[in-house]
Amino acid sequence: MKKENTQIKLYNLDKGVIWLKSVPKVREILLDEEIDEQEFVGIINGIYKQDCYIYAVIPEWEEELFNELSNDFIIINKFPFPLTRIFPRTIGFLGYCQDRKKQHIYKFYLRSTTMDLLVFSETDVSQHLNILNKKNIDIYNIFESNKIPHITIGPDGQWLNIVEY
Numbered sequence: 001m002k003k004e005n006t007q008i009k010l011y012n013l014d015k016g017v018i019w020l021k022s023v024p025k026v027r028e029i030l031l032d033e034e035i036d037e038q039e040f041v042g043i044i045n046g047i048y049k050q051d052c053y054i055y056a057v058i059p060e061w062e063e064e065l066f067n068e069l070s071n072d073f074i075i076i077n078k079f080p081f082p083l084t085r086i087f088p089r090t091i092g093f094l095g096y097c098q099d100r101k102k103q104h105i106y107k108f109y110l111r112s113t114t115m116d117l118l119v120f121s122e123t124d125v126s127q128h129l130n131i132l133n134k135k136n137i138d139i140y141n142i143f144e145s146n147k148i149p150h151i152t153i154g155p156d157g158q159w160l161n162i163v164e165y
Contacts, residue, residue, distance in 0.1 A: 120151040
């Protein structure tokens, strides 16, 4: 399989050829305000035919979600949760879930407005989660710097951002 060059070649008369970094292709899927689980899972199944990994920092107050996930969510680390404006500060649990049957993705979608860091991908990047620390807890950077396709959820759960490279 031939891999395409994802860089853009520009010509500048003064400086010769200038190479720009590849720009990700981002598609947006607008979601119905009252989307149900079957509909949402259908959209994800249309994008990821097999595995779907869910990467998230789950705030400790999401006890119900932790109980529903039981042993499926693998916690890599925990951090003081500076991403919220809630006092007293709480703990966030960084981890992932391999969701083969896509039984958990809707639960995460419903809580996306209270989770600042949530990514879906068909790629296992769990080994990269160890590099995150309380000063740099940016999950998105793992996907962007390694050019790994992924999905994020827009504000208020209004749309999906599908990022491809």
